[in-house]
Amino acid sequence: DAGVTQSPTHLIKTRGQQVTLRCSPKSGHDTVSWYQQALGQGPQFIFQYYEEEERQRGNFPDRFSGHQFPNYSSELNVNALLLGDSALYLCASSLAGRGRTEAFFGQGTRLTVV
Amino acid sequence: AQSVAQPEDQVNVAEGNPLTVKCTYSVSGNPYLFWYVQYPNRGLQFLLKYITGDNLVKGSYGFEAEFNKSQTSFHLKKPSALVSDSALYFCAVRDSRSSASKIIFGSGTRLSIRP
Numbered sequence: 041d042a043g044v045t046q047s048p049t050h051l052i053k054t055r056g057q058q059v060t061l062r063c064s065p066k067s068g069h070d071t072v073s074w075y076q077q078a079l080g081q082g083p084q085f086i087f088q089y090y091e092e093e094e095r096q097r098g099n100f101p102d103r104f105s106g107h108q109f110p111n112y113s114s115e116l117n118v119n120a121l122l123l124g125d126s127a128l129y130l131c132a133s134s135l136a137g138r139g140r141t142e143a144f145f146g147q148g149t150r151l152t153v154v
Numbered sequence: 155a156q157s158v159a160q161p162e163d164q165v166n167v168a169e170g171n172p173l174t175v176k177c178t179y180s181v182s183g184n185p186y187l188f189w190y191v192q193y194p195n196r197g198l199q200f201l202l203k204y205i206t207g208d209n210l211v212k213g214s215y216g217f218e219a220e221f222n223k224s225q226t227s228f229h230l231k232k233p234s235a236l237v238s239d240s241a242l243y244f245c246a247v248r249d250s251r252s253s254a255s256k257i258i259f260g261s262g263t264r265l266s267i268r269p
Contacts (some may be wrong), residue, residue: 049193052248073256073257076260080262081261081262082158082244082262083198083259084244084259085256085257088256096256098256130198142188142203143200144200145198145199145200148196148197150195
């Protein structure tokens with residue numbers, strides 16, 4: 041049973057560029073959440089996708105957008121990259137309607153903006 | 155609004171001694187509470203959760219946590235620490251009123267176990 045997989049594992053981009061990160065949820069899960077973890081900090085909630093729609097959003101600018109596909113996989117897009125966007129981006133999957141369950145996390149994508 | 159506080163940035167314990175990592179939370183409804191562990195350059199691994207029932211919950215690797223509603227706390231404990239327990243630990247909370255509620259994390263506590 042595959043867990044949550046994210047790609048790529050590492051990425052270096054130049055300020056002002058755009059980036060797309062990808063996530064495949066754990067088998068059987070239908071909800072994907074994205075988190076940003078800056079160095080030395082806890083994960084910060086970006087947004088959550090369910091049934092191909094953004095269901096909740098954290099305090100992040102519109103430069104951060106996402107998408108969920110019919111197979112439940114998801115993409116995180118960040119436009120006009122800033123140096124401050126450098127962080128570990130984590131994808132978490134869970135089951136809708138099962139708020140009692142924990143979320144399962146991928147290994148993350150380390151984004152460095154130079 | 156939901157929030158989680160981990161008052162200690164770092165906890166240092168000798169191997170074999172008991173350890174406690176503190177966590178307090180704030181949520182409007184009844185809480186679902188979680189502990190996760192993170193090793194260097196890795197994602198978060200689930201340790202344990204409190205949903206309802208017994209206030210003492212047991213999880214992976216010998217860890218346990220005690221839910222205290224009156225003190226709004228969910229401290230992580232282990233009777234005898236191992237050097238391999240050294241890692242970054244995150245407490246997290248979710249509001250039980252909505253199945254769609256997001257998980258909110260604390261800032262993390264670095265646990266260091268000395269041989």
